[in-house]
Amino acid sequence: MTKTVSLREAWSGEANCLHCALRTSVLFSGLQEADFEHIHEPIDQFALKPGAPLYLAGDTGEYLFTVRTGMLKLVQYLPDGSQRIVRIVRSTDVLGLESLLDDRYQHDAVALHATEVCRFPARLVRELGRVNPALHHELMARWQRALTEADAWLTELSTGSARQRVARLLLRLVRDRETSECPLFSREDMGAMLGVTTETASRTIAEFKRQSLLVETTPNLFLLDIPNLRRLAED
Amino acid sequence: MTKTVSLREAWSGEANCLHCALRTSVLFSGLQEADFEHIHEPIDQFALKPGAPLYLAGDTGEYLFTVRTGMLKLVQYLPDGSQRIVRIVRSTDVLGLESLLDDRYQHDAVALHATEVCRFPARLVRELGRVNPALHHELMARWQRALTEADAWLTELSTGSARQRVARLLLRLVRDRETSECPLFSREDMGAMLGVTTETASRTIAEFKRQSLLVETTPNLFLLDIPNLRRLAED
DNA sequence: CGGCCTCTTGATGTATGTCAAAGGGTGTGG
DNA sequence: CCACACCCTTTGACATACATCAAGAGGCCG
Numbered sequence: 001m002t003k004t005v006s007l008r009e010a011w012s013g014e015a016n017c018l019h020c021a022l023r024t025s026v027l028f029s030g031l032q033e034a035d036f037e038h039i040h041e042p043i044d045q046f047a048l049k050p051g052a053p054l055y056l057a058g059d060t061g062e063y064l065f066t067v068r069t070g071m072l073k074l075v076q077y078l079p080d081g082s083q084r085i086v087r088i089v090r091s092t093d094v095l096g097l098e099s100l101l102d103d104r105y106q107h108d109a110v111a112l113h114a115t116e117v118c119r120f121p122a123r124l125v126r127e128l129g130r131v132n133p134a135l136h137h138e139l140m141a142r143w144q145r146a147l148t149e150a151d152a153w154l155t156e157l158s159t160g161s162a163r164q165r166v167a168r169l170l171l172r173l174v175r176d177r178e179t180s181e182c183p184l185f186s187r188e189d190m191g192a193m194l195g196v197t198t199e200t201a202s203r204t205i206a207e208f209k210r211q212s213l214l215v216e217t218t219p220n221l222f223l224l225d226i227p228n229l230r231r232l233a234e235d
Numbered sequence: 236m237t238k239t240v241s242l243r244e245a246w247s248g249e250a251n252c253l254h255c256a257l258r259t260s261v262l263f264s265g266l267q268e269a270d271f272e273h274i275h276e277p278i279d280q281f282a283l284k285p286g287a288p289l290y291l292a293g294d295t296g297e298y299l300f301t302v303r304t305g306m307l308k309l310v311q312y313l314p315d316g317s318q319r320i321v322r323i324v325r326s327t328d329v330l331g332l333e334s335l336l337d338d339r340y341q342h343d344a345v346a347l348h349a350t351e352v353c354r355f356p357a358r359l360v361r362e363l364g365r366v367n368p369a370l371h372h373e374l375m376a377r378w379q380r381a382l383t384e385a386d387a388w389l390t391e392l393s394t395g396s397a398r399q400r401v402a403r404l405l406l407r408l409v410r411d412r413e414t415s416e417c418p419l420f421s422r423e424d425m426g427a428m429l430g431v432t433t434e435t436a437s438r439t440i441a442e443f444k445r446q447s448l449l450v451e452t453t454p455n456l457f458l459l460d461i462p463n464l465r466r467l468a469e470d
Numbered sequence: 471c472g473g474c475c476t477c478t479t480g481a482t483g484t485a486t487g488t489c490a491a492a493g494g495g496t497g498t499g500g
Numbered sequence: 501c502c503a504c505a506c507c508c509t510t511t512g513a514c515a516t517a518c519a520t521c522a523a524g525a526g527g528c529c530g
Contacts, residue, residue: 076390079469084390101372101379106386133365137336143378144336150385151341155311155319158393159430162518187477195394197519202477234314397486422509432487437509 007054007119010046015118017043025092026066027125027142030134038128044119048072048111054095056108061099063119067091070115073189074107085192087149088112094142100126112185158195165194166204167233170214170224180224181217242289242354245281250353252278261301262329262360262377265369273363279354283307283346289330291343296334298354302326305350308424309342320427322384323347329377335361347420393430400429401439402468405449405459415459416452 017028018036045068048054054065054072067089074087074095086107089095098106099122129136156168169190173182184190190201208214213232215223252263253271280303283289289300289307302324309322309330321342324330333341334357364371391403404425408417419425425436443449448460448467 076386078390078394082394084394086386086389097382098379101376103379106383130368130371136365136371140374140378141336143375143382144333144338147332147378147382147385148341150382150389151311151321154321154385154389154393155313158389159313159317159319200518206478435486441510
């Protein structure tokens with residue numbers, strides 16, 4: 001029953017955290033050089049192709065992950081088999097926090113685009129967190145961020161008309177980004193994020209394209225008309 | 236603009252944590268007797284009437300709260316003024332965790348029934364958490380619990396038909412309870428929890444009553460037909 | 471080239487939103 | 501103590517956004 005994901009094929013080497021390009025913004029940003037000497041367990045990197053699962057709901061969670069590049073969806077299922085995407089995680093985000101509590105993973109984590117992640121043994125993070133206040137604080141901040149995201153998905157992406165939801169999702173994708181260009185998901189995934197059907201997602205996106213709220217500059221790269229989308233999202 | 240709640244009238248005394256009836260299940264369950272001697276700041280108790288706010292979104296969060304009895308809703312607002320209830324908290328639940336990070340509160344917290352809470356200065360909890368691994372672990376567990384709840388509200392209460400959502404909400408209210416009787420909320424609140432209108436909530440509850448899925452034993456106390464509600468919730 | 475998958479679009483049905491009004495309960499002031 | 505106002509629930513009539521079912525178009529790969 002409990003199918004487990006094999007990451008063997010996705011392995012792409014051991015990480016060098018001390019010289020990581022993302023070090024100032026990731027989980028370990030608060031660590032000192034000396035702390036890294038206490039890390040004896042290997043921290044591995046993995047590369048995932050679109051659609052590849054990182055872990056599945058119910059798997060024994062012995063690892064946390066940091067996203068280096070790319071994007072993953074966190075998916076939950078209802079008893080009737082329908083699925084709902086409850087969050088997406090992107091560069092510098094952490095996933096698998098529940099492993100710190102010996103929990104099983106709560107979601108399927110599946111790559112949406114080509115994605116690279118670093119993998120940390122939960123035991124290691126637990127031990128470092130016990131003695132290192134900065135990491136401890138960083139962990140709480142990560143948990144709170146996930147919670148804020150979860151709440152926002154409920155209020156922004158599961159409330160209002162389909163057009164409002166799509167508009168809010170699009171705006172969310174480019175928020176805090178330097179460019180207002182972004183790639184889109186499959187219509188099926190968009191539907192699962194917004195609680196609407198694939199067809200409704202497709203119709204809405206198609207309509208936005210016709211109204212030039214959305215312009216495809218390169219294949220699957222869309223430039224957004226932010227002011228008008230924002231107007232749409234709010235009323 | 237930022238209206239702050241005055242709890243002056245709700246004050247009902249200082250708590251005695253060491254002899255608290257809930258001590259084995261609350262945030263401080265991991266503390267030893269000796270730890271309590273380090274608590275010099277007062278831990279106050281408050282009693283809230285239905286509809287009374289405990290704090291408002293945007294307030295400077297300097298306190299965490301534990302619910303002793305009763306129930307509160309956590310409410311978020313959209314720019315257009317519509318509101319969404321993102322979670323409810325009940326006996327032994329913690330709210331205001333964001334105050335540990337110097338964040339402002341993310342929601343309005345409003346009593347649904349008569350409610351008693353204990354209030355802890357965030358500074359106190361931060362300090363105890365730094366030196367006490369048990370409390371540290373308990374905090375992480377609380378955060379994870381809130382996150383799991385948030386995800387469940389999205390998948391269970393914001394997905395499917397109105398009847399499914401109402402059924403799932405009702406089942407949730409009696410889960411892990413000794414009795415399958417429970418009080419109900421106003422139809423407006425139910426709507427805000429499920430992402431449907433007040434009228435739809437009302438119609439659905441009225442229909443459930445007619446079908447005896449819901450029997451009012453005492454004013455606003457309902458006995459649930461759990462097996463049939465469960466059947467409804469799933470398909 | 472054929473098969474498969476996703477996106478799009480159309481036709482139709484229906485659940486839910488919207489607007490409106492009536493009934494019942496509760497509290498307040500005369 | 502009654503009368504009135506107010507609020508919440510319920511119900512009805514109607515409108516509509518979205519789901520559902522179905523089919524065609526375009527892209528990708530074996």
